[in-house]
């Protein structure tokens with residue numbers, strides 16, 4: 414049987430307006446990165462983009478907002494967007510990625526159609542103060558626990574290659590495992606000239622090793638997604654990441670960087686002999 418690959422698309426529905434100082438993030442207003450910044454997209458646009466993602470084979474659709482966390486306005490907007498998508502697009506797992514969140518806020522999102530919450534731990538607890546000083550790693554961990562406590566699926570992962578040590582990588586993987594998430598995005602740092610972290614300290618071989626370790630640690634049944642930075646590290650060598658244990662990938666654009674065209678990725682998967690998953694296993 415051919416290996417199934419799950420596709421996930423990201424929609425940045427509120428971009429580039431964050432006051433936090435995460436040194437890897439172009440959406441922080443502090444670093445003046447040359448990105449598109451906008452307020453809420455219209456619900457109609459979000460629904461149309463969801464239909465398009467679905468037509469490319471996406472099973473997961475992630476609604477992302479810039480900023481530290483949810484507030485009343487954001488919760489309401491994401492809930493309305495989720496409800497509108499669910500009414501028009503079938504069989505699309507909806508993921509919200511809106512920063513730190515309380516159990517009440519997450520429960521509200523669930524009631525309005527969100528299936529899963531994405532909140533990445535980003536890096537190890539010990540290294541986190543080197544990449545962000547405006548909020549704590551423990552708040553991130555707590556939000557992940559909140560998502561689970563209200564019955565949402567949890568999607569949590571991190572970014573590798575931000576100057577962290579081998580111990581930090583091990584610690585991050587163990588912390589993710591301790592949350593027992595349904596899916597984990599593995600991102601590989603994409604340097605941007607405006608950001609304080611100027612270069613990436615990860616090679617393709619190290620990335621493959623991380624995918625292998627993650628698969629072993631998280632279990633065979635979980636979704637393991639290679640996300641941002643994939644094109645930089647694996648372009649033309651995607652088989653390596655799937656052989657290592659990845660079974661999901663992001664199609665289309667990332668939050669502020671351009672990804673490969675979905676048609677190109679579909680062709681690549683076909684050529685490698687994989688099947689695009691058509692339903693989420695419960």
Ligand code: SF4
Pocket residue numbers: 431432433434435438439440441478479480481512
């Ligand atoms: S809180 Fe989120 S959006 Fe804001 S700078 Fe950090 S990673 Fe970027």
